[in-house]
Each structure stands twice: as C-alpha cells, then as structure tokens.
Amino acid sequence: MAAPLVSVICLCFNHERFLKEALDSVLAQTYPHLEIIVVDDSSTDRSTEIILAYQQQYPQIKFISTATNLGNTKAFNRGWRASSGAYIIDFATDDVLLPDRVAQQVAAFAQLDESYGVVYSDAEYIDDESEHIGYHCRRNAQGTVISFAPSGDLFRDLLRRYFVCPPTMMVRRSVFEDLNGYDESLAYEDFDFWVRSSRKYKYYFLDAVTTRRRVHAHSLSRAWYRPGNPLIASTVKVCEKALQLVHTHEERQALADRLKYEARHTYFTGNYKEAAAFLELLRQVGELSPAYRLLLLLNKYKIDLRIFRKLYYKWRYQE
Structure with missing residues (x-):
C-alpha cells in the first residue's frame, strides 16, 4: 500500500520574521509524501516576497494569495479545499515543525482504526527569538507525562477544559470533509473544531514533542x-x-x-x-x-x- 499523502496548510499573515524558519522546517520533514500549500492572508510585510522566492527554489510549494484579509478560518478553508492529502496539518508560519513530526503522526494513525480522527502531541514553547520557554505537557523526573493528555472519546473533556495544543494536531481529511472545514462565521477555530469533531471522532495523544509553538508577548491568554x-x-x-x-x-x-x-x-x-x-x-x-x-x-x-x-x-x- 502506498504511503498516504499529507497536506501541510501553511497559513501566513505578516510572519516575515519567522517565515523562513517555518518553511524550512516543513521542507526538512523526513516523511517524503508531502503536499505543501502556503496561504498568505494578504500580508502587508515582505511575506509574499519570501514565499515567492521559496516557490521558485522549491516548485513543489503551492501558493495561494487571498485578495483581502480573510482571517484564519476562511484562509485555512481555502487551503485545505485546494489540497488532496489523506491527512492535514494546520500550520501557522510563526511555528516550527520538528523533522520527524509528520512521520511520527502518520505512523500513529497507521496503528489506529477509522474512529480516530485526530492525533495530537506535546509541544515546546518558544519566544520571538526562538528561545526555549517550556513545554505544553508537564512531566515527572522520569519523563512521564503527568498533565492531562488523554486518548479516546474526548468530547466531554474538550468541553470542560483546554489541554490539546492546537498546532500539534494532524487530522484525517475525512473529518474536515464531514464538518465542512472550519466555521467561517467565527473569529477563531480551535474550540469549535474540538467540539464538533470530538462528538463524532476519537483523539489520540502521541507522547512526543513534535512542534515548536511560538508564544508572542501580545498573545498571552x-x-x-x-x-x-x-x-x-x-x-x-x-x-x-x-x-x-x-x-x-x-x-x-x-x-x-x-x-x-x-x-x-x-x-x-x-x-x-x-x-x-x-x-x-x-x-x-x-x-x-x-x-x-x-x-x-x-x-x-x-x-x-x-x-x-x-x-x-x-x-x-x-x-
């Protein structure tokens, strides 16, 4: 059986400072069957110029530029609907993928049945200078995760609390097709996606750090x-x-x-x-x-x- 195609939908809005590190991390994936789609949501900095330069060097990159600033939900929907991968990653281009991210999550999905729609993982938090801040999960001295990170039917848990680190998710394409993507009437996507998807699909926690999530000074809770x-x-x-x-x-x-x-x-x-x-x-x-x-x-x-x-x-x- 052929290895499944994974679509990485790279969402960019004024990520000039972080864009090269982000795109390099996608291109450095050890998993070879990738579809890379960059959606620029009408950036006003040099992001478009950087993306076009990457596309010239790496012709496999597909580029979508929105005519006006759409916001995350609409911009992402435009990207995934233009994709064809069996699995999809929603990747903001101020974050960083670790090299084995895609390979590890595809391997996890291969061990799961069709009732599982999402694989999520631990993440490292970094600042604007890419310096280490901490990790999403708490671990004991032996390295075992001691924070809340369950697998299975998580509808009730996702209603109650925040525990999934959004940029670590890999999602079956069929889930997005079933839900018709993100709700474009909303200003953000995470909570709504968790509620709607977990009502019908199980989640699996992959005990690995797969992503470096950037925490900006202005994005504190x-x-x-x-x-x-x-x-x-x-x-x-x-x-x-x-x-x-x-x-x-x-x-x-x-x-x-x-x-x-x-x-x-x-x-x-x-x-x-x-x-x-x-x-x-x-x-x-x-x-x-x-x-x-x-x-x-x-x-x-x-x-x-x-x-x-x-x-x-x-x-x-x-x-």
Missing part, C-alpha cells in the same frame, strides 16, 4: 478577554452549538463548568453582554446556582469589579 475582542463572541456561539450536542448528564456538567469559567472571566473583564449570554446558557443547562444568580444580578447592573482581576494578574504575573 489574559489579552483574550479585553473588552470588544471578537474571540469572546465566537466562544458564545460555540457554547450554543455545544448545548445542542450534549447527550448525557456528565456532558452537561462539563459544559456547565466551561460556562461558569467563561461567565466569570467575561464579567470580571467588563464584557457584560457576553457574560449575560454565558449565564443564560448556564441557566438552560440547569446549573445557575445562588453564586451565579448573584453574578447575573451584578452583571445586569454592570457593577464594575475589574479591579479584582487586575490585582490577581498583578500577583500572578508580577506585573
């Missing part, structure tokens, strides 16, 4: 809840979808845990409209306890308690 951030409204939409997908009491409880987390964070950052939406979903789930009824009242009258969150972050991050 506390910036997520800045008032007006469209990412929050997208999270509301995904939670609305999730409510329609839950089947069991345990799944409803997992969704309730997610809604409580989001309601707290949106309220304490002054995102009152979104906090109201999360609290209404929590009411529909049947988990509006006295504490969250109080939060609902405080949110209704927009009682500003953001100072408490600022004090927490000052303590937590020594800022």
